[in-house]
Amino acid sequence: MSFADKKGIAVASGFKLQAQALLDPRGQVDTLAERDELVTLNAATEGLHVYVKENHTQYIYNGTGWDEVPKGNMSSLNNYVQKEEGKGLSSNDYTDGDKAKVDALDTNLAGKVPTSRKVNGKALSADITLSASDVSAIPASQKGAASGVAELDSTGKVPSTQLPSYVDDVLEFDSQSAFPETGEAGKIYVAKDTNKTYRWGGTSYVEISASLALGETASTAYRGDRGKIAYDHSQAAHAPANAEANVQSDWDENSASSDAYIKNKPTSMPANGGNADTVGGHTVEADVPANAKFTDTVYTHPSTHAASMITQDATHRFVSDAEKTAWNAKTNVYFDSELPASAPAGSVCFLIS
Numbered sequence: 001m002s003f004a005d006k007k008g009i010a011v012a013s014g015f016k017l018q019a020q021a022l023l024d025p026r027g028q029v030d031t032l033a034e035r036d037e038l039v040t041l042n043a044a045t046e047g048l049h050v051y052v053k054e055n056h057t058q059y060i061y062n063g064t065g066w067d068e069v070p071k072g073n074m075s076s077l078n079n080y081v082q083k084e085e086g087k088g089l090s091s092n093d094y095t096d097g098d099k100a101k102v103d104a105l106d107t108n109l110a111g112k113v114p115t116s117r118k119v120n121g122k123a124l125s126a127d128i129t130l131s132a133s134d135v136s137a138i139p140a141s142q143k144g145a146a147s148g149v150a151e152l153d154s155t156g157k158v159p160s161t162q163l164p165s166y167v168d169d170v171l172e173f174d175s176q177s178a179f180p181e182t183g184e185a186g187k188i189y190v191a192k193d194t195n196k197t198y199r200w201g202g203t204s205y206v207e208i209s210a211s212l213a214l215g216e217t218a219s220t221a222y223r224g225d226r227g228k229i230a231y232d233h234s235q236a237a238h239a240p241a242n243a244e245a246n247v248q249s250d251w252d253e254n255s256a257s258s259d260a261y262i263k264n265k266p267t268s269m270p271a272n273g274g275n276a277d278t279v280g281g282h283t284v285e286a287d288v289p290a291n292a293k294f295t296d297t298v299y300t301h302p303s304t305h306a307a308s309m310i311t312q313d314a315t316h317r318f319v320s321d322a323e324k325t326a327w328n329a330k331t332n333v334y335f336d337s338e339l340p341a342s343a344p345a346g347s348v349c350f351l352i353s
Helices: 003-007 032-040 074-079 096-103 105-109 224-235 321-328
Strands: 049-052 057-061 066-069 170-173 188-191 196-200 205-207 333-335 348-350
Touching: 032 049, 032 057, 096 105
Parallel strands: 170 188, 333 348
Antiparallel strands: 049 057, 057 066, 188 196, 196 205
């Protein structure tokens, strides 16, 4: 039985099958005819190993025919490499070190920038040089130059050579009288004896700002540290420098030089000990006014009072006898129903109908 019959496939002329598709998974065929049919079907390649069950023999294809592998000497196969279609052998060895390098490529290339990447239009395929304008930096030629930028010295300060002249043009003299007869504009003059500063005003020196010197006179300022000490002392509880300790007064002390001596004390006391509720041995009522004066005179209220003592008002007035007589002499007038049952003689009555 041919391979085509065994595998259930039709083999067209010129169609090449891989040997693995026709062989037993263990690289075996049943007969020598099946082994040779591998060549006919172009399924045998140089270096192919085939075991034939029919005669229990191992063969290797050399490209044109089959070579028998001696039985019991499988070590002879150690020098053979199975050839695959489209692949060739090289004289270069692929070592473990080479494999380690290939395996590490992903790690070593992580974070790397492709050479196709550009910085400010310059490719990274070679070394590049970036100018100050590429990174928006100030060119070194502008440092410390006119219309450029000032530099900093080792202390982080701008050198005086790069500052305007008036910044450090301060001239010191022992006193104002030692100033030059004619000053210069833009310079500051200091009189060290008064610590006052001046500028040249064109014709004379002008004090820049009114200065107040330290001192202890009306025209000077007092030292702030001493002033604070005095203020803090004034706010703290303390006794005057000349204060004396309090001494308990002693009634029996008779020496006027003693601090316990009581001056101007009475020589005698009232018989009852000076009870505030009694005067001359008599009880004083508790509701007596505080400003009441006690005398020996006994007040007697008069039985009558003169009319001049009375104060008159709109509802309280005196009427004289003449006014009373004139009032009583007035004619009585009645209207209609007001007419009494009897009326004094001379009364007038009006009847309204």
